[in-house]
Amino acid sequence: DAGITQSPRHKVTETGTPVTLRCHQTENHRYMYWYRQDPGHGLRLIHYSYGVKDTDKGEVSDGYSVSRSKTEDFLLTLESATSSQTSVYFCAISESNLETQYFGPGTRLLVL
Amino acid sequence: KNQVEQSPQSLIILEGKNCTLQCNYTVSPFSNLRWYKQDTGRGPVSLTIMTFSENTKSNGRYTATLDADTKQSSLHITASQLSDSASYICVVNGPNTGNQFYFGTGTSLTVIP
Secondary structure, three states: OOOEEEEOOEEEEOOOOOEEEEEEEOOOOOEEEEEEEEOOOEEEEEEEEEEOOEEEEOOOOOOEEEEEEEOOEEEEEEOOOOHHHOEEEEEEEEOOOOOOOEEOOOEEEEEO | OOOEEEEOOEEEEEOOOOEEEEEEEOOOOOOEEEEEEEOOOOOOEEEEEEEOOOOEEEEOOEEEEEEOOOOEEEEEEOOOOHHHOEEEEEEEEOOOOOOOEEEOOOEEEEEEO
């Protein structure tokens, strides 16, 4: 998985609780992305980062925040999880926004 | 509205046969078009990436074609193997900015012996 790890790999939480997912890369790529994948929707971009402390919103950013304090780490936070945020979350990295994206193994999140 | 549509939604073929997957898009302008393979329970893996000026790109038994005039792309798989069973996703990248990725919902391919 091109030097990308995601943690945790599986998580069950309750509605209203905060959740943080972590993406860690060892490739020193500039761009990092968070996607969610749901049946019938394909992958949808939540947020992305184009450098340390540089982030921007994607298509489905409501209810999510991100932070990138180091090149290698990109955190996705659900401030108050809802059942609609039950999904599989993928992190991806790329050297530029026009280059190939390399995806992590995914995190399965279940919000009860 | 920018869209990417893939067909068929699912496909079953016999091992050793060839198949072609289709991707139609309305994104315009665009910078590149990508095909990914996603095995069950894993993240997508890049197969090909083509700019708007390229017509074809190969990666082993996978060959992608692009017709920018008709806004169509296809992924041809030659001599299919059981390991080709996966979902194949078409992605169109809009110009310049980092958040313009338009994903198709994928074609689920099953190769049977």
